[in-house]
Amino acid sequence: MTVFHDEVEIEDFEYDDETETYYFPCPCGDRFAITKEDLENGEEVATCPSCSLIVKVIYDKEQFMCGEVIEAPKTSENKLELAQS
């Protein structure tokens, strides 16, 4: 069973546009971090790069779930490529 140091709401994290990562202060002086991608994948554990402490991120998973649709390759185009090769 994972023991969280704390539970922190996503609103309390600070977001860095460059790294697309959410940060929250860690008692060791570094910061807990979780990427936007992690949140979109339903992850809820923010880790600190300097120590063993972890925090649970409280957020609405539906708001973060990735809404992109991956288009299936068009089969007609594939047949054309094969014909030309």
Add this chain to the structure above:
Amino acid sequence: MSLSSESGELLMCGQNHKGQSQEVITFQPCPLPGCSRVQQVSCGWDFSVINSDCDGQVLVCSSNAFGQLGFSPGITHSAEPFHPVTSVAAGLRHALASTASGCVYQWGTGLSSHAKRMLSPHPVPAHLSSKEPCLVPVAGSTHCVCLTVKGDVFLWGSNKHDQRVTDVHSGWTHLVVKTESGRVFTWGRANYGQLGQINQSTEKEYDISTSSGQSISRPVEVKALFGATQIACGSEHNLAVVGGRIVSWGWNEHKMCGDGSLCDIPQPQPIPCFRDITSNEDSTS
């Protein structure tokens, strides 16, 4: 980091990407506009609160992302005067100030989401979600405040307690206080041994157990710290000078308790390498 000298000078060092201080690794003097002496300085995660002796003015600087400077968003540096204050304290992303008349003001939204969760469906009190100083409903005369990063507030004034408190120190989630008679009490989060209290099953006084760990909400005396002359709190660990010896206890993952190990220290222990060295009782803290 910030220090105030006996002469009232302000010294700071550390990161300055949010204007907390000069970008140096040694303490440098930091002149304040229009004021000659600093009474008290308190640091949050990325902001500082300075209580000057200029008509009790409070100066704040650095990050205002959570309203912790007490002004409207968009202002990152300011030296506006506040009210005549006697004491200031900074949490992670909020701050408090007490006035000579016994009022307490709070600003910064650092506790807002936690309060919303705990109090739901009741509304969050104004002083926990305000980005400007908001009067805190508190009874009695209060001339000093101290708070932990997570929001435990300790207020004290004349005749407020049976034991007259002389010193209050806080970590991120726990408090250590000393009374006039030299007794030391601790309370708050306990799971890293930061309270220095005995954990025997017969004496267990944990009254809250959450996924974040156990905590004690009422002050409990730590007899091993009786007569401590100096106390200092880190985020989740502590140092003290007792009987001329330096002791440490609490979180030790980064060896900050100084015993050479990585194991948390549940009760105050003398730091081994200082065992043969006694502190100079005449030196100023």
